[in-house]
Amino acid sequence: MISDRRNEVFAELLTRALDDPEITTALAANGAPAAKELREAAAEQRDRILGQARAAEEEYVRAVARQREDDRGRRLVGRLTAIGTASSIVVTLASAAITGWSTELEAAFAERRPVSPVTVAGTALGMLVGIAAIAAIAAFVTWWASALLSEGVRAGDPAAEDRRLTRTLLVPAGVAAVLTAAMLGVSAEHVVWQFTHGRPPGADEATTWGVWVTLGALAIFGGTFLGWSSEMLPGMREGEGERLDGLLTAWHEALYESTLGFVRGEISIRTARRYATTLTIGRDTGLRKSRGLDFHVDTxxxxxxxxxxxxxxxxxxxxxxxxxxxxxxxxxxxxxxxxxxxxxxxxxxxxxxxxxxxxxxxxxxxxxxxxxxxxxxxxxxxxxxxxxxxxxHTRAREANVGVGWGGWGLSAKHGTSLARQPMxxxxxxxxxxxxxxxxxxxxxxxxxxxxxxxxxxxxxxxxxxxxxxxxxxxxxxxxxxxxxxxxxxxxxxxxxxxxxxxxxxxxxxxxxxxxxxxVSPLDYRTALRLLDNRAVGMPAPFAALFYCLSGAIPRDLLRTARAATALVTPERPRSLTEVTAALVRRELARTAGSAPATGDAPQELLQFFHADLVAAHGGLSRLAGHLATQSAATPGAGRLGATLVNRACFLDTVEQIFVDGLDQESITRAAEPGFPGSFAALARAQRETGVADVLARSSLEQIRRAWGLPAVPSLA
Known part of the structure; x- marks a missing residue:
């Protein structure tokens, strides 16, 4: 059954994914695959797509199994409640009838007259009316006491109002049950005595078996009340239903995102890579989801x-x-x-x-x-x-022995209590x-x-x-x-x-x-696959930009791509130069607000990375030279100075490479790891900065030389 449901859900969500506006727009482009091809590819990879959402599915299946068990328990409780309710009605009517007979028999014996059935019925009816009146008073007191003692009721909280209503129904019912059971036990004992002895019992002639009748009646009423209580908690059942609906929705959404990610990736694989230097991808893409296995790319x-x-x-x-x-x-x-x-x-x-x-x-x-x-x-x-x-756990045992006769008595008591110690x-x-x-x-x-x-x-x-x-x-x-x-x-x-x-x-x-x-940083090809699963048609220049700025770290790659796509609207696409400048400004702000690796290093050097000071010094290339001179003249700034010079040179390199004039030939060349100025080398320089600055400097020198950029300033 679950397998059939899984197949049905998969088919529905695949259709929904193919109808997504992002997908339909991509499929309308020249060279895009047909929807039928994507459907066939998804069917072949069905198990893998379903596996991405396996955790959410299993949680939902477990919740369904638990609810079925609960439903079976509720049905059993419902049957027992029905039996208990019928028994309670019988006990109540029997108590009224027996009370009427007890009272009328006692009066008939005292007046030496025959028993009047009309009087018996009237007394029984009077008992029922009296108990109903007492129950009504108890309901009135409970209703107003709840209002006085509960802040939630006074504030109009619906949950508090539900609890108030439940108490108002159960408390008077409990009072009526206790009175009915007590009268049944006493009256039954009196009736049996009068029938067997031909007279009412004396003050010292009462027996005690009526107590057991009372307890039996209370047990019947108690079981009925428990059943009523479970039936009078709709909020609990609604909460369980809402939770199950939430788990079902979570499974469907996880499976949908997995399917959508697969479709995006297939479109990117089957469509020639775009080398446009204008970003037109909107915000409503898979980049909005920060993490999850829905988009996992095997590495x-x-x-x-x-x-x-x-x-x-x-x-x-x-x-x-x-x-x-x-x-x-x-x-x-x-x-x-x-x-x-x-x-x-x-x-x-x-x-x-x-x-x-x-x-x-x-x-x-x-x-x-x-x-x-x-x-x-x-x-x-x-x-x-x-x-x-x-x-x-705490276990207790207790034994009592008692013997009595007349005014003499002998009793003994023995008890033990065992408490389990924590492991x-x-x-x-x-x-x-x-x-x-x-x-x-x-x-x-x-x-x-x-x-x-x-x-x-x-x-x-x-x-x-x-x-x-x-x-x-x-x-x-x-x-x-x-x-x-x-x-x-x-x-x-x-x-x-x-x-x-x-x-x-x-x-x-x-x-x-x-x-x-x-678990190493991503290579360039894997990074492209990760982005393809998140957004259809990411142009190669922008993907390379995000890869280099993130240092090939997946989390930072998605953060950078998300920050870039947040700049784009359908009415306002962004050029590569604009996106690069915005992301570089973002990195400058992060650097200016960071703390130096060593606590005693001079923090004022970081302030040079504020955007206005970068512009005042003629851009990042000149700022790097100024920082090299400044750090040499500042005591204790040697290590921090090397890091900041590398940082400025790295951002300047990115800013010089990723401009609107970046062509397909340059991107293809830089995509190869063997090229000295490759994207992989630039991402590695990002990771090395601040950790291995000597190596970072060497990497930046090779990269800038390969792209025809000025050399890294010397640290005098």
Whole structure:
């Protein structure tokens, strides 16, 4: 059923994607493929497109399964409520009738006359009217008390008004139920006594079995009230329905974005690359979405991670690379493959403030929830562990013995109370490791080649950075579980800050991690594919501009492209020179507002990057020379001066290359990595600036020489 629904949704969303204005405009251009070709290509890649939205689909499917279970429970409760309601009506009528008989029998015995059925009926009716009057008074008091005590009611809050109405109905019903049950127990006992003894009972002749009748009646009423309470909470049912609708919408939107990204990419592949120097792409493109697997482009890191993992039965792999390089998406893509039968994955995010006990508990809890959702045979053990994690159990036992006769009595009481202590850290680690082993073995037995994957994302979030070393030392104790693979993402900056990669000696990182997969900056071709999946028809000059300014970092690439397309409107396209100038101004503002790498460096050098001062010094080329002279004359500015000179030269290079006169021949030449002034070299110089300034300077000299630009100013 889910498969049929998936096919139906895919077909609907593919049609919707092909009807999107961005796509229809692109298909109307000369040389564009036909919609039929795109539909056939999408059908061939259907599983891959669906796999991009697998997480959202699985969440929706789990919610549907839970709702079905809840609906079955509600139907059962509805039937029991109907039976309880009928029983309550019978009990109420029986109580009225028996009360009438009890009262009339007592009067008949006292007056030595026959029983009058009319009097019995009148007394019964009077009891019902009296209880109804008392219930009405209780309803009145409850209604006004709610208004006096609830600020929400006085403010007109609809939820508070619903609760007020519920209380106003249930409280008087409860009062009426207690009175009815009490009268039933007392009257039934009196009626039986009078029939068996031929007279009313004396003050010391009453029995106690009527109490049990009262309790039985209260039990019937109580069960009915519970059923009524569940039926009188429409807000809860509406909330569950809204949540399910939200999950369905989220799945459809994720699948739609995945389909739309695929269609954009296919159009770009099947259409000749444009080399226009005017940007006409509007804002309503995939660039508006900042991140997500809907647009994931497979990179070399994806392939290396897959190959490396296939050669390992278990252990640990680290995804390392600069911040923004796409480690999180590579990890998510690995944990959510197109075929979910290949892995059972658990994804957690490293905490900002690392607490070893809390993190291990989080990992164990997440694993238990995932096992229960997957329906494994170890789900029962997972439920027990969840109860152990989430609750501190207290068990109490008590025994009473009593013997009495006349005014004498003997009693004894014995009680014990046991409270379960929270798990210690070693116990948590042991249970986690044991359960990892159990689940991994079950998964591997059920399907040979399937494995358990634990993904730990954003290890570089841990603060302070040195805590990352402690985190690895603590976590590595569970890395040796067979058929269980740990994949962690960590940035190069965090590795350096935490001193996890010291030179020429073994460290915590080496001892904890079995393999390292580098997530490198994008090459130029991959960057084009990423942009193609986000926006149809991105002209090559602009794509190259975004690539160079971003340093080939995916996150910055999309940010830069988004900033550029924000400048464009249907009425106002922008030239390459205009877009370059705007983006350079953006970079100048970021540089002027940044902090120097060393705290004692003179900050006033950064102020030269304000746009008005750049113009006052005759542009970036002359500013670079001025900064070289100024930094040489400023004590302690050597390193910062080198960085700023490189920065000014880099932006000047970008500004000189990406102008309206940039032609297809120059772009084709610069797209080749072997060209000294290639786009890849310019992006590398962007990354090297501030990190390896000597190397950045050398790169910039080669690039500027290749493009016929003046040399980088000398640092005297």
């Amino acid at each position: 070399e890191a994806d392939v290396r991670l897959l190959v490396t993992s296939q050669a390992m039965d278990g252990g640990s792999i680290a995804l390392a690379g600069p911040r923004g390089a796409g480690k999180s998406e590579v990890l998510a893509r690995f944990c959510r493959p197109d075929d979910p039968a290949t892995v059972l994955s658990v994804e957690v995010t490293a905490p900002v403030a690392y607490d070893r006990r809390e993190f291990m508990l989080l990992l164990l809890e997440t694993l238990c929830e995932r096992v229960i959702e997957a329906g494994l045979t170890s789900a029962e053990e997972a439920r027990r562990l969840l109860g152990r994690i989430r609750y501190q 210690t850290y070693p116990e948590i680690v042991r249970r986690l490791k044991d359960f990892l082993t159990t689940v991994a073995n079950e998964v591997n037995r059920a399907d040979q080649g399937r494995r358990l994957v634990i993904g730990v994302d954003e290890l570089d979030r841990i603060a302070p950075s040195t805590a990352a070393r402690d985190f690895l030392n603590e976590l590595k104790v569970v890395f040796d579980v067979p058929h269980c693979l740990f994949v962690l993402s960590v940035s190069d900056e965090a590795l350096r800050d935490a001193e996890l990669t010291p030179l020429d000696r073994r460290d915590a990182f080496d001892s904890a991690i079995d393999e390292v997969v580098r």
